[in-house]
Amino acid sequence: MTRKTFSASLATLLLLTSAMLPLQARAEDDDGDILSEARILRDPAIPVLGNADGDITIVEYFDYQCPYCRKISPDLAKVVRDDGHIRLIFKDWPIFGGPSIYAARMTLAAKYQDKFAEAHEALISLKDKLSEANADAALSAAGIDLARAKADLAAKGSEIDAVLAHNHEQAMGLGFQGTPAFIIGRFRVPGAPNAQAFKQAIADARKAAAASTK
DSSP states (O other): OOHHHHHHHHHHHHHHHHHHSBOOOOOTTOTTOTTSHHHHHOOTTSOOEEOTTOSEEEEEEEOTTOHHHHHHHHHHHHHHHHHOOEEEEEEEOOOSOHHHHHHHHHHHHHGGGTOHHHHHHHHHTOOSOOOHHHHHHHHHHTTOOHHHHHHHHHHHHHHHHHHHHHHHHHHHHTTOOSSSEEEETTEEEESOOOHHHHHHHHHHHHHHHHHHTO
8 A cells, every 4th residue: 555545544533433423413601511612612721722712612631741732733733724614623642751841831831921832832742752841942943931931830730720721521422532633513533634624524524514504
């Protein structure tokens, strides 16, 4: 099997998987349900990237040490940028241990200085093995005030840890086995889609959303 054929087969498999695993629609105002549509797609504790008024939401459950999360990040960013109508939500799911937890907490702390996007890009783009030291170096190079981030982490630690706990509960409740894992519209998409698969899943999500309003 050629590389091209393999990539096409993988994309097809991912799309078939997403079609078989629709996100269960729940009451949007049910804040007590961790798997409600509102809690998954519109958690106010997590900044929205892309187009905040977009018609489709992509949620990624990821870990900064996950090699596949790092690999697909440029493709995902380009698809979102080129489309222009996608709300993008990154949900830290630090399943690879201490450095991942540290990176997740520091990125969420950076939101208090309006630097969440910069912090995420700095850490997901790292080529070296993640550690607290090189996480700090990457964040500083990206313009994050480390002293303020650590102060905000100390002050808001319980809130940040609650976000991580909710992300974990959601990922497990949705049946994800590891990172990366996505919600695209109302479809669950486990694994690492390529750019073609992202575009097809987005198109399918839009079709499903349009059909549900008829």
